[in-house]
Amino acid sequence: MNESNTAHQLVVSNLTKSFAGATQPVSVLRDVSLELSAGDSLAIVGPSGSGKSTLLQILGTLDHPNSGTVSINGIDPFELDENALAQFRNQHIGFVFQDHHLLPQLSVLENVLVPALALGKTSTEQVTRAYELIESVGLANRDDHLPSELSGGERERVAVARSLLMKPSLILADEPTGNLDRTTAEAISELLLELQQASGAILIAVTHSGALANAMKESKELVDGQLV
Numbered sequence: 001m002n003e004s005n006t007a008h009q010l011v012v013s014n015l016t017k018s019f020a021g022a023t024q025p026v027s028v029l030r031d032v033s034l035e036l037s038a039g040d041s042l043a044i045v046g047p048s049g050s051g052k053s054t055l056l057q058i059l060g061t062l063d064h065p066n067s068g069t070v071s072i073n074g075i076d077p078f079e080l081d082e083n084a085l086a087q088f089r090n091q092h093i094g095f096v097f098q099d100h101h102l103l104p105q106l107s108v109l110e111n112v113l114v115p116a117l118a119l120g121k122t123s124t125e126q127v128t129r130a131y132e133l134i135e136s137v138g139l140a141n142r143d144d145h146l147p148s149e150l151s152g153g154e155r156e157r158v159a160v161a162r163s164l165l166m167k168p169s170l171i172l173a174d175e176p177t178g179n180l181d182r183t184t185a186e187a188i189s190e191l192l193l194e195l196q197q198a199s200g201a202i203l204i205a206v207t208h209s210g211a212l213a214n215a216m217k218e219s220k221e222l223v224d225g226q227l228v
Helices: 052-059 082-092 108-112 124-136 152-164 182-199 210-215
Strands: 009-019 026-037 041-045 067-072 093-097 170-174 202-206 218-223
Touching: 009 052, 026 052, 026 067, 026 202, 041 052, 041 210, 052 170, 052 202, 082 093, 093 152, 108 124, 108 152, 124 152, 152 170, 152 182, 170 182, 182 202, 182 210
Parallel strands: 041 202, 041 218, 093 170, 170 202
Antiparallel strands: 009 026, 009 067
């Protein structure tokens, strides 16, 4: 399933983010800049509370920076209105969370199709792609199962498949192996990187896992709000 697209590009320039504190603003991100292209993968490591998830939320357009710019394929999503931003996020960004966030009442197939359902009806092409992704993550015989009938590793595989449904330019993974045992975590890491490489998407993962960080093309640490 090779979907390589050399147009994928992420450019982050001088990103800052602070939150209101008791006496003064608390600076979380300071002058963060990075540039990634199609097929690149980056691990962001650092202690809890260092701002890793905040950075991921901004890159995923779920939060706004105080200053600086984010450009995905030449578009600054924060210049879009609310509806256009939601559509942009749906089409260009895939998310893999530590807690898989599967809908318990939906089957594996339906959960993978959720990003398409957000825009209305699913197309035949999207359903076909969902089946292909489910097969690629090793769950071809479980497409009609509910999340409660799956193991933790299987649920995370569904989350990986879901993140790729819309052929995103950017995949953001927040501790994707954090709740898994070591063997399952390694399998999910390999799967995520394999599918990301096949798609040509950019992958950024926030992780405490040295194994996952080492498997990525590049690793940066978030220290005092800056990537080093």
